[in-house]
Every structure is written in C-alpha cells, then in structure tokens.
Amino acid sequence: MGEQLILRYAGLFFLWVSLFLLSMLAYVGVTVWAVIKFSFGRGVPEECGGSYENWMWVYVVSILLNATLGRCAKHRLGYRSGEPEPVAVKRLNRAVCAFYVLLFAAGLLLVPGEEAQRCRRPVVVDEETGAVSPGDAGYFASWVALCALGVFVQALIWGGLGLFAYLAVWLARNGYLSDEGTAAPEGTAEGLESVGVGEAAGGGDVCAVCLEAFGEGGGTPKRTPCGHVFHEKCLANWFKVARTCPVCRLDVVEQAAPDNRV
Structure with missing residues (x-):
C-alpha cells in the first residue's frame, strides 16, 4: 500500500472520529x-400533552435508570473498571442501545401526528382577557432534534468501527481511495480478454471482488493474464487502487504488455 493511500485512509479515519465526537457533543x-424544557420550563402546554409528555417521561426515567441500576447491573455481571467487558455486559449494552434506537424511532414516527403538529405551534390563552399569543415551540424543536440525533448517534455507537470499515471498503472498491503510485493505467480492465458468462462461471461461481455471480451485472467478464476471471466493472474499480490480480497478486499491467504476450 502506497504512502498516498495510507494518508487517505488516515484522513478518512480522522474525519470519522471527528464526526463521532461532534455528534456525541x-x-x-x-x-x-x-x-x-420538559422539566424546568413553563410547564408543558396543553397542545403538547399526550404523546410528547409520555415520550419525554420514558426518556428521562430511562436515563436515570441507566445511570443507576445500569451501573449496578454491570457490576453484578462481573464488570470492573479498566477490565475487558464480559459477554453478559456486552449483551446488556446492545440491549440498551436497541431500546434507545426504538425509542428515538418511535419519537420520529410521532412527529407528523396531529398532536405533535399542535405542539409545533402552541398558543397561550390569557384567562382574563382571552387574548391568544404564540406559545413556546421549544418543546417540539428540542424533541425532534433529540430523536433525530439520537437515532444517528446510536447507529454510530452500535456500528462503531464496523461502519467505518464498511465505508472504507466500499470507497476502496469503487475507486474513491485510489493511489496513483500503485494504480493501473486507465483502460487496463477494458483491454483484457473478454470471456462468455458460461466460460467465466466454469472457473468459479462468483467474482472474487464483489462475490456476486457472473451474469448478474458488473459488465462483461474479463480474464487476467494469470487466468482469473472477474467482472469488468469490479476490475476497473480494483485497478484504481492496485495493478495486480485480486487473487494471486500477479502484476497484470506488466503481464498484459505487448512484449509479454504469447
């Protein structure tokens, strides 16, 4: 792997960590x-009763329970600070994470409802004069922002570096992390020998790059000088990063040169 490609992966990782920290903040x-807004505001307006109030109570109580009983449960399951988490604690963490994902998703599903929309534009009626004035819409705004950010942050926590690894692999496979120092010249994949779908399947059921069967997209199957067959699209993306065969690492560019052809 070239120095340029290493720097790009390092930059991607830095952006990922920065995104996670900013999202958490x-x-x-x-x-x-x-x-x-919910606990110390001027009181929940009548328009915001019902679903909003119930949802916020569940959220506030769950935070308190997680901060108290959750810590006690982890201690009872054998977790000690600074030590690796036991399997039971990891399962508990996943269960808590799943609970919050479902809770935030439920909040987002309630947002388009009639009750939530009334909460979006609450009004205040003066009991003496009957005058109507705009109410505090901060209840609705904070609720929606919390649900949306909550789903996003919980997804980052749940996926962790696994999401980063998936993103890095996807970017590499599609040529977005190419290294000009090790990449093959443009048009290398197109210049390789084309083979029929039946002949390609005879050398293996699937393309070794995308792991999909030949004939299901990916373009015309292409055979490298070492005899391995891949989708043309997969090879084209691969050659944006490397100049070798994805299977045996033979230098395809060197072997495909006119002077080396039999």
Missing part, C-alpha cells in the same frame, strides 16, 4: 436542552 447538548 451535539447529542448531549440537545438532551440537556430537551430535558430542561
């Missing part, structure tokens, strides 16, 4: 905002 900030 935004999530904590929005949580504080929403809890303050």
Whole structure:
C-alpha cells in the first residue's frame, strides 16, 4: 500500500472520529436542552400533552435508570473498571442501545401526528382577557432534534468501527481511495480478454471482488493474464487502487504488455 493511500485512509479515519465526537457533543447538548424544557420550563402546554409528555417521561426515567441500576447491573455481571467487558455486559449494552434506537424511532414516527403538529405551534390563552399569543415551540424543536440525533448517534455507537470499515471498503472498491503510485493505467480492465458468462462461471461461481455471480451485472467478464476471471466493472474499480490480480497478486499491467504476450 502506497504512502498516498495510507494518508487517505488516515484522513478518512480522522474525519470519522471527528464526526463521532461532534455528534456525541451535539447529542448531549440537545438532551440537556430537551430535558430542561420538559422539566424546568413553563410547564408543558396543553397542545403538547399526550404523546410528547409520555415520550419525554420514558426518556428521562430511562436515563436515570441507566445511570443507576445500569451501573449496578454491570457490576453484578462481573464488570470492573479498566477490565475487558464480559459477554453478559456486552449483551446488556446492545440491549440498551436497541431500546434507545426504538425509542428515538418511535419519537420520529410521532412527529407528523396531529398532536405533535399542535405542539409545533402552541398558543397561550390569557384567562382574563382571552387574548391568544404564540406559545413556546421549544418543546417540539428540542424533541425532534433529540430523536433525530439520537437515532444517528446510536447507529454510530452500535456500528462503531464496523461502519467505518464498511465505508472504507466500499470507497476502496469503487475507486474513491485510489493511489496513483500503485494504480493501473486507465483502460487496463477494458483491454483484457473478454470471456462468455458460461466460460467465466466454469472457473468459479462468483467474482472474487464483489462475490456476486457472473451474469448478474458488473459488465462483461474479463480474464487476467494469470487466468482469473472477474467482472469488468469490479476490475476497473480494483485497478484504481492496485495493478495486480485480486487473487494471486500477479502484476497484470506488466503481464498484459505487448512484449509479454504469447
């Protein structure tokens, strides 16, 4: 792997960590905002009763339970600070994460409802004069922001570096992390020998790059000088990163040169 490609992966990892940290900070900030609005505001307006109030109570209580009983449960399951988490604790963490994903998703599903829309534009009626004035819409705004950020952050926590690895592999397979120092010249894949779908399948059921069967997209199957067959599209993307065969690492560019052809 060339130095240029290593720097690109390092930059991608830095952006991923920065995104995670910024998302966590935004999530904590929005949580504080929403809890303050709900607990210490001027009282939940009548328009915001029902689904909003019930949802916020579940969220606030779950945070308190997770901070108290959750820690006790992890301790009872054998977890000690600074030590690797036991399997039971990892399962508990996944269960808690799944609970919050479902809770935030439920909140987003409630947003388009009639009750939530009334909460979006609450009004205040003066009991003495009957005058109507705009109410505090911060309840609705903080709720929606909390649900949206919550789903995103929980997905990052759940996936962790696995999502980063998937993203890096996808970018590499599609040529977005190419290294000009090790990449093959443009048009290398197109210049290789084309083979029929039946002949390609005879050398293996699937393309070794995308792991999909020949004849199901990916373009015309192409055979490298070493005898391996791949989808043309898969090879074209691969050659944006490397100049070798994806299976045996033979230098395809060198072997495909006119002077080396039999």
